[in-house]
Structures are given as structure tokens and as C-alpha cells.
Amino acid sequence: MATFVENLGRIDRRIIFIVMALSVVVPLAMRLSLPIPIGEGPSKDMYDAVEALPSGSTVLLSFDYDPSTMPELQPMAVALSQHLMRKDIKIVSLALWPMGVSLGNEAMRSVADSLGKEEYTDWVNLGYKTGGGVLIVRMGSDIQSVFPVDYDGNPVGDMPVMDGISRLSDFDMILSLSAGDPGVPAWVMMAGDRYNIPIGGGCTAVSAPQFYPYLGTGQMVGLLGGLKGAADYETMVRVGVENPPAGTATPGMAAQSVAHLVIMLFIILGNISYLAGKKKKGGAK
């Protein structure tokens, strides 16, 4: 028995890979579904903050990510767009990451088409600019000096969605979907604290713990953290909607559950093997 436990530590990594793959593939293939409990927390705060916005408001939605974090952030982009558009809130979007432009287009266009919202009237994608925090500060005094045209070269000044919007403080809220830098911290520093605009959004699970201090001080009104945050929002957005469109985060949470258990099992087995090896060494002395 001791030999088996000690040998565990020398197991081929490919066996670990196979177990890991199965822990994700099997629950997904079986379409295992688990209920998503929504408690008090940053996801609920985010939903409540958007819900409190009156229709006709305008929100800035910043797509600060790329395909590498798309499984976590794209469901948030879709769910947030659904919530905002259903409430007749206008969306002006941009991207601090180049690939965020195309991903944002994909999310907003699909939602807009399903809800009958018009590009340039109800939503627009301004595109990408370099500069991160610097461009945010410049937008604080004049958006059109940074974005004279949208991502596709259409003059921003002619768009109905931009009526009454000339600087950052004209927005009712700023939402950033952030995979790193520039992202949420840049918006909090350069827009939230400087121009006193409510900041919210979502981020990858990796960076979520770092943003809790902003939640504690009220510098952020809410935060969706990783796939769990996306699933929470998808669940809340679906409440009271007839035939809501299927999201991708919620079905993934069952696989996430199983995979977490498997990782915990790996850690426990690794420690048992380590302790057995340590005990044997101690005994040999």
C-alpha cells in the first residue's frame, strides 16, 4: 500500500491530463445541469446597479480582452448587452485591447439582431485605440478627439446614439470587461475616481480577487468574476423573460464543479503521497 501511495507522486502527467479532460468532457456531454444559487455579492450588486438605470440612459461598455479569455468574458458581454438593450439603455462600446473590437461586435450584434436594436441608434462600436489610461483621461474632456470615427470609419458625430454624449461624465455608467491591463483598474483610476462615474463590469477569475478592495470602498458598483460571475448574470437576466436565449456560462458550471472536485482530489492525493514519502524517509533515518 505504501509503495502504491509513494508511486502516486511519480504518476505520468498524461494520466492527470486525461482525468482532467474527462472531468470536463463527461459532464458537458451528459448535459449535466446544476442550479446556480444567487446570493448577496458582487454579481448581484452588478445586476442591481444596471437594473437601477432608467431606460434611455447611455452606458459605455469597454471590451478589454481577447480570445484567450473569451470563454469567461464573452458570456458576460452577451448577458450584459441583453440586459442593457432590453432596458432600452444605449450602448457606446470601445476596446482597450485590439481583439476586443471584433469580440464586442460579435456579442452586441447577435443580441441587437435578436432584440431588433439598430446600430448607430441604439448601440455603436467605436473601435480600438492604443494608450489605455491616457486615452481614458483624454475622453474625459472630449470623446470625439479620441474617436472621431467608429471602428469601421463612420463619423461618430453623425450618430444618433452619441446625441448628448461628448465626454465621459455624460455616461450614466461605465462597464469594463477586463482580462488584464489596461482594463478595470485603468477605468477606476482614470474615469471613476477622476470624473465620479459609477464603474462596474466583469473580469477573469484570475484578477477578480485583486478588485475586491475597489468593491469595499465603493469605487466599483459591482463585479462579475470569471465564469461563475457570467453564470450568475446569465441566470439573473433570464428571470421573467419568455424563452430566454441559452447562455454558455450556466451549462458550463456543472463541468466546473466536477473539475474543481478533481483538482482538490489531486491536491489531496499529492499530499498523501508526499507525507508517505516523508514518513518513509524519517523511518529510514
Add this chain to the structure above:
Amino acid sequence: MRLVIPLMITFVAGMIMILQFFVPATQSMGESLQEWYMIVASAAIFLGAINLLNVHIHKIRFKAKNWKYSPVTIAGFAVMIITGLFLGIEPGRPFDFMFTQMMVPMGATMFSLLAFFVASAAFRAFRANNWRATLLLVSAFVVMLGRVPIGAMIWSKIPGISEWIMQVPNLAGQRAVMIGAAMGMVATSLRMIFGIERSYLGGAD
């Protein structure tokens, strides 16, 4: 001596950005600088692309290790440039098709490989060999369970405990790190603006 002009540019640019925060008269200067910043910073991306091409052309020329794959990089780059410049970037165009159907799955897959390596690392390296490491492990377990639906099914209080860990000890720890890093950043910024820190210019005097 050859660093005098760059150091002066750093000082003037830095001071304008600080002053425009407090002195309205410097606002327009600050705004011009911010607009210029975008243009100059975008050149860094071109520099990166030129460097990438240089490396791969060099690899092909000298038949360096794995040189046979270098034409793939160059071809991928060229196809995106040609389609983007001449056929447009809006949805439905070849540029957008290649982004959606090729770059998106490749980018997502590349980073999803990390799930396997994090599992392997957790098995081999996560050792509870003292009480603090055990505390870290317990905290990780509670958070991992509390963030998934199965946690609530095991014990209904787990999500609440997990959220408490996030909002109390995690917040305290992250805030300490945040304040410490901010002070470091402020000190470094001051050193740069006043020309004490010059390593970004190549370290020469």
C-alpha cells in the same frame, strides 16, 4: 550628455501630466500630449511586428532550429495584412472570418492548455508542509467549492463562507498589496520624472 534631451522630454511630459490635474491653464497642453501619446505608443506595435518578421526572416536565412515553420508565421501575418487593407475589416469580410474562425479558437485553446498544467502542478507542488501553507490550502478549497454549484449542495453555508473569505481576509491582503504597490509606483514615477531612474533609456549615463 546624449541623455539630456530624452530626460528633458520625460520631465516636461511628466510635469505637464501632473500639473494638468491641478492647474486648468495646463489642460490643453496635457490634452495634446495625450493625443500624441496614442500615436507614438501605436508605433511600438509596428516595431513589434517588424521585429517578429526580422526574427523569422533571419531564421529562414540561416536555417535555424524550426525554421520550416517561420514561413507559416510570415504567411499568417501577410494574409491578415492584405485582407485587412484591401477587403475591409467589417463583419462578413475575410479578415473578420479568419479572426472569428481561426484566431479565436486558437487563442482560446492556447490558454485552455493551462487547465491541464494547473492540475499537474496542483498534484505535484501544492504541499501542506506547514500551518500557513495548510491555511492557504484550506482557503483555496473553500473558495473553489464556494464558487461552484456543487459547493452549496455539499453544505449550504459554503458559498457564504467563501464570499466572506473574499470580502474580508482577501480584501485585507489585496488592499495591503495594492497600497504597497501604489507607493512603489509613485516613488518609481517620481524617480523617472526627475531623471534618477534611467534604466528605460538603456541604463547609460
Add this chain to the structure above:
Amino acid sequence: MSWTFVGIWLGALLSLSLYSFLYKDNPFYKFAEHLFVGMSAGYWVIYNIKNVLIPNWWNNLVPAEGGFQPIWLIPGTLALFMLLRIVPKLSSLSRMSLSLIVGTGAGLSLTAMLQTNALAQVNGTIIALGQGGDLLSWISNIIIVTGVVCGLVYFFFSKAHTGVVGGAANIGITILMVAFGASFGYTVMARISLLIGQTQFLLFEWLPTMGIHL
């Protein structure tokens, strides 16, 4: 055969090529990796030309309504200097461009960091320990205040961690360990989420093209 079908197969084959790395490094992985790098660089360059250089520089230098704005030659020249980094004889000119970027960034982040990540956080830590009323709130508030102060003491290396300072640093590292544990838990969650996303694509978009519906 529709373009959607072609797109799904392209994405699936490239994904599987990348996953083949889990068995061992191989030509399929290398092909996909090199292709990804090249295409990404191309994408970045195109968006920089179309979304930054043309609207924010060229259209300002030569406005559509006519005329020429020579002031915009300054950022253009500095951008060109940045590119000269690859010409050994002229590479020192790139220092001027770098200086503008570093100076602007440093000046901006100095005030913003101080306000957002230092002063506002200190302000957020000055709380009434009894706020919230119940016992758990008391405990939580004490942990927040003690955790932040002791965490900062732990990062203060100008004084030896002995005596009272050592005790505070010990409390600080203990709180930090709990925070790092939470970060680890979230990191695991993030990595698995990415795998789930790609698995969903392969199971529910690619397999159905072969008539396999799960």
C-alpha cells in the same frame, strides 16, 4: 458546403493541433502556434492602421476639409523615431519617443495611483469597528483593519522583523496566505473555464457537423 461549416472545421482542426501538445511537442502544434503568432501580429497592425493612425494622426495632419496641420508632424516624427530602434546607427533617436511615453505614463499614474490605490484604500480602511452591529461584523472589521496594517508592516523591509514589528508581520503574512489561497482558487477556476469554453465548441459545434449530436 457553407462558409460556417468550413469555419467550424478550420477552428476545430487548429484547436486539436494545439491540444496535441499535451501528448508531446509535434509539427501540428508548431504549425498552429506559428500561424497564431503571425495572424495576431497582422491583426494588431491592421487595427492600429485603421483605428489609430488614419483617424487620429493622418486625418489630423491632412484634414478632410483641406489644409495641413504641421503640429501633427511632431508625434509622427516621434513614432518614426520609435521604429528607428531597429536601425543600429539611429537607434538612440528612439529614446526620445520612449521618453514621451514614459514621462506621460509616469505623470499620469503618479496622481491616479496615489489617489485610487493608496489614499482611497487607506480611507476605506478607516472604519468604525462596530459598523454592521453583529459579532461577525466586529470580527470582520477587526480582520480588515489588522490585515491591512499588518500586511503593510510585512512589506516594510527597512526595519528588522523582530519584536512588535515581527509579530505584526507574522499576522500580516497569515492574512496574506488566506488571500493567496483565495487567489489560487480563482486561478484554478479561470483555467478550467477556458477549457470548458473550448470543449463546448468542439462538442456542440464541431461534432454536430459530423452528425454526432450529444
